[in-house]
């Protein structure tokens with residue numbers, strides 16, 4: 001099913017003219033006859049539109065830094081920001097030493113009016129002292145929320161002094177929520193500090209085992225990372241660190257020894273991937289652990305990179321065995337799912353990653369998009385030179401890295417590297433658009449109103465998104481699948497994850513509950529008036 | 538004996554027990570029919586609060602944001618806020634808009650009241666109900682945010698009105714089920730009322746066809762306008778500071794007599810509400826409610842042996858903590874900790890008389906966090922926790938089972954359906970508490986008996 005330009009215009013017409021003009025640039029109807037379709041992304045959110053986007057702090061502390069389990073993450077700011085981010089991402093972690101797993105804690109400086117007036121540096125310093133005394137963490141992070149930057153607290157100075165006092169690394173993140181236009185700014189800020197202050201701080205000079213890799217942009221939501229590790233370790237890979245799901249400061253500091261970096265979520269971690277290549281000569285491979293075919297392709301690409309006969313053989317063995325095991329199970333679910341359609345609007349990479357898995361189940365993705373992605377996540381990295389920095393992106397400091405004299409090491413000859421790049425997505429991401437079928441819709445930063453209208457037009461059978469839109473969608477009579485928190489389920493990555501996902505999605509379709517609900521379009525004309533008329537008239 | 542430990546000497550807030558001011562403001566505004574809320578500040582706050590509220594109520598929670606960014610922090614945010622209002626009006630066609638501020642807007646000194654006047658002027662919207670409430674997150678907790686915003690709604694919308702017979706029923710932040718129960722009781726008493734603010738439908742909507750973004754339920758604007766002419770205000774809010782009190786405002790400004798009562802939770806608490814209703818209206822208590830009262834009493838007697846073994850730690854919003862603590866006391870369940878993350882002096886003052894007569898110590902904690910609640914509770918041998926889901930860590934780390942009540946409840950479904958008010962609601966709450974004590978006891982019963990009598994004897 002597709003929609004026409006006219007239908008799209010009719011939706012946008014409800015906006016004030018300026019807003020309509022701006023939103024139009026964020027929506028594409030896939031047209032393969034055009035050489036490149038430009039989408040506007042990573043620009044300011046229209047005020048008052050129910051966006052799903054969050055803030056830089058959410059991207060920094062909430063996404064990238066927060067999962068590091070052996071650190072205490074201090075939120076420097078008023079209590080709300082800390083509370084709302086408490087345990088809300090289901091990034092799981094287990095530790096050999098249970099006294100060094102602090103993921104369940106929410107630690108805030110709880111700034112009061114007087115701190116806003118007189119500054120919060122002293123309080124922050126005392127909080128660090130208390131935290132060290134109580135928890136003895138391996139390291140500490142300080143994330144600044146909005147007021148901190150405005151009142152001019154120098155959290156870097158506080159961190160430096162505290163680091164001297166306590167002899168453990170204390171990292172300061174200036175990720176005030178007003179920076180940039182979404183979570184994305186926070187990813188970048190987090191990437192910079194982790195690369196600058198953590199990676200390379202370890203003493204290892206070489207990996208302790210063969211086929212050493214890092215997994216970047218994998219956050220172990222619902223145990224995804226554990227399922228991925230299960231397969232990779234069986235094949236023979238040595239995982240140095242995962243950034244950052246179930247990750248730790250202790251592991252991350254030696255990430256420089258890996259032979260290859262795998263990039264799962266391109267949006268949140270590509271900065272580190274790029275900088276690691278410059279600094280240590282480690283190439284990165286765009287992978288996708290979601291979906292059976294993507295998983296297989298990922299494993300084969302990795303084998304191609306390492307070019308080792310035994311490894312390749314083992315890869316194929318594992319693939320064959322896993323396929324034989326899970327295919328019959330998935331087959332059952334396919335019967336339920338086949339012929340259905342989906343909206344897939346999530347974050348900065350899942351909007352793309354899940355499409356293959358949907359397709360394997362026979363579900364057609366008719367609309368997809370990201371909340372906080374950049375143009376390269378849609379159009380591919382080749383557009384990077386065309387993206388002009390604007391006032392918002394200029395506010396995020398760029399870290400300039402150079403090759404590390406002692407540790408930079410080419411992992412293969414430049415010739416082989418170039419040849420490989422033609423074969424596998426090495427240091428490249430082709431983006432989502434290329435995988436979208438003709439006539440399908442791509443929406444950047446979709447909001448509540450557009451969601452409602454597009455649902456009425458396209459009538460998807462399932463909507464994969466987050467908790468804020470979940471309940472509206474369900475009120476409209478459509479099953480929703482939370483792809484941020486997995487509705488307390490998971491893992492969805494890897495081979496077993498695909499089975500879990502198929503089961504959960506099938507459940508969405510076949511639960512008898514839905515028999516009591518007839519979606520509106522089954523017996524009513526589409527588009528019941530305009531939104532304005534739907535208000536409390 | 539009582540101890541009123543106020544602010545702790547630590548600086549760190551380890552696992553907070555309270556949320557920030559605009560969060561409470563959103564809840565209050567959601568109780569007004571046809572309302573939309575815009576948070577003036579950076580968008581992260583509103584996104585976080587939307588998901589925070591949605592996860593509790595399992596409902597869509599639309600809250601706009603002026604999406605201020607770095608530039609706005611330098612040049613002021615009026616332009617963004619203006620756009621936000623334009624877009625919200627256009628897409629949602631609300632009948633009331635509430636503007637709340639966040640830390641960011643307050644830190645840069647935004648004057649939303651002046652902005653609102655100018656906006657109305659500029660757009661020819663002189664009569665449009667626009668409510669403004671400065672609610673810096675660092676100012677107070679979500680509890681004060683709720684009360685303050687409720688008061689601001691009255692300040693902005695209530696007009697002088699002719700006297701009428703309706704009662705104003707001003708309620709704290711309680712569950713939709715509780716609100717419906719209060720309405721049922723008022724209905725049984727044949728009382729005409731304006732219940733304010735009323736989230737019973739807006740945040741707990743039935744599945745309906747077709748789905749509309751807005752519902753006509755919630756406290757009606759017309760009723761809010763005339764709360765000034767009511768026969769009296771009953772405010773279920775004894776812990777509320779005068780400066781935030783909606784009832785006090787109606788009394789001082791329009792001379793509406795004010796009756797402050799606690800939430801009708803517990804025997805004495807519900808009795809007090811019923812007596813107040815009877816006193817104001819002269820209506821007797823209907824027989825059916827008298828029967829409910831009798832059943833509660835009967836149930837309390839049946840459960841007293843079990844409840845008497847309970848040692849509770851109670852935490853959450855001050856009003857709820859007060860009423861539940863009193864309920865525990867009337868059932869012989871000793872509250873070893875009564876705690877709130879909010880800065881509230883009244884909670885301690887109010888609990889004082891009921892525990893001054895030589896009973897065991899109660900730690901009354903204000904502006905506290907779960908770290909302290911846990912430490913005090915464990916030390917005093919607590920065996921049950923009563924409060925919102927932030928306390929799940931007490932369960933996980935200290936093995937103290939949690940009876941979920943209040944807001945937020947994120948790790949279970951049905952927070953919006955928890956009924957705890959009135960005689961019947963009290964009975965349900967008490968059963969949840971008693972059964973938790975029983976369940977916990979049975980879990981370890983055999984093992985304990987074995988250790989105590991068998992192992993000890995051998």
Ligand code: SF4
Pocket residue numbers: 077078079080081082084145146147557558559582585638639640641673674675
């Ligand atoms: S504490 Fe302030 S900055 Fe944080 S979420 Fe609340 S209003 Fe926003």
Ligand code: SF4
Pocket residue numbers: 055056057058077081144145146147175176177178579580581582583585639640641
């Ligand atoms: S105050 Fe800033 S950092 Fe905190 S939630 Fe709001 S936008 Fe994010």
